[in-house]
């Protein structure tokens with residue numbers, strides 16, 4: 001356990017809403033087979049799509065995929081999915097926690113809530129990625145990751161299936177990089193393989 | 195952004211002055227609650243919040259309300275209630291008298307859901323449902339059995355998914371924007387404040403519900419509260435937690451057997 005704790009390098013937190021699923025799958029498929037980083041996916045979805053998402057991911061990668069339960073440990077080389085109907089928070093560097101409080105931007109899980117929590121705990125070791133969506137969620141949280149010294153990547157609103165969500169982040173000045181899907185995937189792949 | 199020491203300071207003051215112990219609450223969530231309270235009540239700085247808490251005892255209810263999360267619904271996670279209906283009630287039916295504890299029941303929607311299941315299994319007349327929460331203000335209205343009409347469509351869908359066969363609206367009468375639930379249900383519900391951090395076991399139960407409460411506690415407090423439940427559950431009784439909560443890796447795990455993993459129901463087996 002202690003070993004894992006020491007080895008967690010960075011946390012990559014990906015927020016996606018309408019039109020983001022294919023990009024998420026492409027990203028998951030491209031991930032290196034061994035990683036020192038943890039991946040956290042916060043996706044807006046219907047409550048009843050429970051395990052489908054997890055299964056979709058598992059078919060694309062050899063990395064373990066886990067829907068987060070309360071106080072789960074954060075380990076390197078694992079893909080974590082925010083469970084439906086809970087906000088996903090970072091309790092400390094090693095532990096998640098969940099919260100069923102009010103929706104934010106009509107969403108639970110809210111991307112902003114997790115981005116903000118990741119920014120606070122992981123600071124410059126955070127990488128925030130915001131994808132396609134029709135919602136204003138994620139922009140302000142992404143700005144907090146940037147302000148904390150983390151890297152922020154926004155899917156180019158013009159190339160995204162639904163450009164509204166990434167556009168909000170660009171307008172807010174929350175993006176360090178603005179990339180189309182294939183550039184986003186290949187850049188992250190390179191970053192995480194290093 | 196609030197600092198760790200500020201949260202410590204606030205929890206210390208709340209405990210020392212009022213006896214409310216938020217010390218072992220999960221910090222990430224507690225921090226958000228404090229920020230939210232300050233935003234809602236337009237309190238510009240942490241120092242001012244602290245001052246208000248110290249000097250205005252009349253503000254305390256709002257603080258307790260603000261720091262806790264009360265979101266709930268009837269038949270939340272319908273499949274849990276379906277499993278209870280199909281697999282737990284037949285076991286309960288073998289008991290002459292049934293006692294159920296809803297710990298952290300918030301405004302009582304979960305309690306009424308269970309009362310409806312018992313009614314449909316013809317067990318309600320020999321059951322008592324204890325509805326407790328630390329927040330006196332959320333439980334205040336449980337006895338009236340009045341819930342917002344705007345929720346009924348959603349609750350009715352949940353009810354059907356839980357295996358309910360009746361017309362859900364037969365359980366309440368609609369008045370303006372409110373639904374008043376049948377007094378036969380209310381008559382079997384006992385409401386009381388109970389703080390899981392500081393209060394003790396007060397009875398023995400065949401079922402304890404504690405859903406979406408433990409997520410707000412740190413692991414140490416979770417362990418303590420689960421021990422309290424363990425002392426309050428009958429042999430072969432049931433423990434029902436929230437959909438993302440687990441007794442794995444806790445000190446009571448060895449005494450329980452999973453009854454339905456997906457619905458987070460355990461049975462006490464030793």
Ligand SMILES: C[S@@+](CC[C@H](N)C(=O)[O-])C[C@H]1O[C@@H](n2cnc3c(N)ncnc32)[C@H](O)[C@@H]1O
Nearest residue numbers: 262263266298300327328329389390391405406
């Ligand atoms: C999210 S609600 C859960 C309601 C319901 N069980 C459900 O799952 O829908 C959490 C409740 O736990 C209560 N709570 C928090 N701390 C508590 C404590 N120390 N003792 C008793 N109840 C507590 C809160 O007041 C709140 O009403």
